[in-house]
Amino acid sequence: MPTNSQLFERAKQVIPGGVNSPVRAFKAVGGEPIFIERAKGAYIFDTAGKRYVDYVLSWGPMILGHADEDVINTVKSRIEDGLSFGAPTQIETELAEKVCEIFPSIDKIRFVSSGTEATMSAIRLARGFTGRDKIVKFEGCYHGHSDSLLIKAGSGALTLGVPSSPGVPACLAAHTITLSYNEPEQVIEAFKAMGDQIAAIIVEPVAGNMNCIPPIPGFLETLRQCCDQHGSLLIFDEVMTGFRLGLTSAQGRFNIRPDITTLGKVIGGGMPVGAFGGRSEVMDSIAPLGPVYQAGTLSGNPVAMAAGLCTLNKLANEPDIYTKLFSQTEKLCKGLQAAADAQGIPMTTNHVGSMWGVFFTEDKHITNFKQVMCGNTERFNQFFHGMLDAGVYLAPACFEAGFMSHAHSDEDIAFTIEAAKQVFSQLK
Ligand code: HOZ
Numbered sequence: 001m002p003t004n005s006q007l008f009e010r011a012k013q014v015i016p017g018g019v020n021s022p023v024r025a026f027k028a029v030g031g032e033p034i035f036i037e038r039a040k041g042a043y044i045f046d047t048a049g050k051r052y053v054d055y056v057l058s059w060g061p062m063i064l065g066h067a068d069e070d071v072i073n074t075v076k077s078r079i080e081d082g083l084s085f086g087a088p089t090q091i092e093t094e095l096a097e098k099v100c101e102i103f104p105s106i107d108k109i110r111f112v113s114s115g116t117e118a119t120m121s122a123i124r125l126a127r128g129f130t131g132r133d134k135i136v137k138f139e140g141c142y143h144g145h146s147d148s149l150l151i152k153a154g155s156g157a158l159t160l161g162v163p164s165s166p167g168v169p170a171c172l173a174a175h176t177i178t179l180s181y182n183e184p185e186q187v188i189e190a191f192k193a194m195g196d197q198i199a200a201i202i203v204e205p206v207a208g209n210m211n212c213i214p215p216i217p218g219f220l221e222t223l224r225q226c227c228d229q230h231g232s233l234l235i236f237d238e239v240m241t242g243f244r245l246g247l248t249s250a251q252g253r254f255n256i257r258p259d260i261t262t263l264g265k266v267i268g269g270g271m272p273v274g275a276f277g278g279r280s281e282v283m284d285s286i287a288p289l290g291p292v293y294q295a296g297t298l299s300g301n302p303v304a305m306a307a308g309l310c311t312l313n314k315l316a317n318e319p320d321i322y323t324k325l326f327s328q329t330e331k332l333c334k335g336l337q338a339a340a341d342a343q344g345i346p347m348t349t350n351h352v353g354s355m356w357g358v359f360f361t362e363d364k365h366i367t368n369f370k371q372v373m374c375g376n377t378e379r380f381n382q383f384f385h386g387m388l389d390a391g392v393y394l395a396p397a398c399f400e401a402g403f404m405s406h407a408h409s410d411e412d413i414a415f416t417i418e419a420a421k422q423v424f425s426q427l428k
Contacts, residue, residue, distance in 0.1 A: 004047060007035045023156035028397040029381045039066035041407035044393055052393035053412045055402040060240055060265040063325070063354065064314060065407025071269050071310045078306040084298060092300035095309045099267070099277060102247055102316070105257045109277030110286060111300040115239035115264030116144025118274035119202065121294045122260045123148055125276070126200035126233045128292035129285045136190060136201040138181040140210030140369040143202055143237050152178040154209030159397040181207055182215060182367050184222035195230030200260070205250030208240040208401035210372045212350045212357035220256045227259070233282065239264035239274065240401065243315055245353030246322055253353070269311030271304035321406050325354040328413060329404040332356065335417035343424040354404040372399065379427060386423030392416050
C-alpha cells in the first residue's frame, strides 16, 4: 500500500495541488492532506487504517454520520434501476414535496448538483425577477465560487488569501456590494443610497465560512425590512445551515421568511445535490415557465434524490436526532472551553444547533469578521495538528465551522476533550 506522501505526490502530478477543492489542501495549517480510505459513523479512516473522530463530516452533509445504514441501503437498491436518465422521475417530486412541506417559504424548488450552482442560480433568478443587477453580500460569507459571489468571500478563498479571485471580471464585481456581517446600520445606509438598484441580499443566516458566527439580534430582521421596503429579494443561503439548526433550519430558528432559499450538503445525504426554492411567483420566472434560464444534465439525479429523501425522512421522523445533536455540540464546546481555561489558553467557542467553532483569542464574544481575523492562526494550526495526531479530524483552516453528527457518542466527545487537554498542555 502506498504511503500518504506517495499518494499525495502522485495526485499532484495530475490534479492542481493534488486536490479537487482548495480547502482540502492543508495549505493553511501546513503538512499534507490525509487521504481517506473509508468512513463509518463518527469516524473516518486513512489509508494506513488510522481512525479519526470526524468533525468535518464532508463539510457538513453527513448529519446522520458516515455510511448510515438506511441511506446506504436506499442508495444500493436505487442504483439497480439505473444511474441517470436526464428525464423526470417520481423521486425528485417526492423530495421536492418533502422540502416544500418543511419550509413555509418554499412553494416550489429546483434541484441542481451543488451549493455553488444553487446560489449562482438564485442570484440570476433574483436579477431576472427584479430587473436589477446589484446584489448585497457580506464579507467573510461564502456562497460558492460563481463570479458574482467570489468577492471578499470566506472559506478557502479567505484561507488562501484570494477572497476576491482573479478571473472575476471587474465589471461583474462592480455589481456586488460587500458589507460587514452583523452590522445592520451599513445595510440600511446601502439601501438608502441605492435600494432601487438592488436585486437581492444573499446571506448565510449563521455564517459558517469565517468559522461559526451567529447573527446578532436584529441583523436578519433588518435585512428582511430593507428588502421589503425597496422591492429587493432576501436570499437565505442555507447550504450549510439547512437541516443543521433544526428541521426548519435557520429560517425556522430565527423566524424570518426569505424570498429564496438555497440548500445543499444535508439535502443530498452525502450525494451531490443543491437546490433553490421560494414562493411560486418568484420560482415561476425560471425556464420553462419563465424567461430566466437555468439547467443541468444531472440535476435531480435519482440516486442522489433517494439519498437525500432518506436523510430528510429520518430527520423529520426522529425528532430525538436534533435533541441529541444539539446537546452533543454543546457538550463538546463546553468541554473544549473548560480544557482551554484550565491551561490558561485564551480561547472562545461559538455554537448554533449542530455547527460550532473555536477561536484562539482573548475576545469572549465573537460576532464579526474583524474579530475572526484577529484570532491566533498559528495557535490554531498547532491545535489542529495536535488533534490530528491524537485521532481527531478538524477542518484544516481556522475559517471553517465544525459539525456534529448523530453518530457522535458521549465516548467520542470525551475522547475529543481528552485529546484537547493533552494538546493544550503542550501549546506554547
Ligand atoms: N462550504 C465548504 C467550505 N466551507 C465547501 C468545501 C469546499 O470548498 O470544498
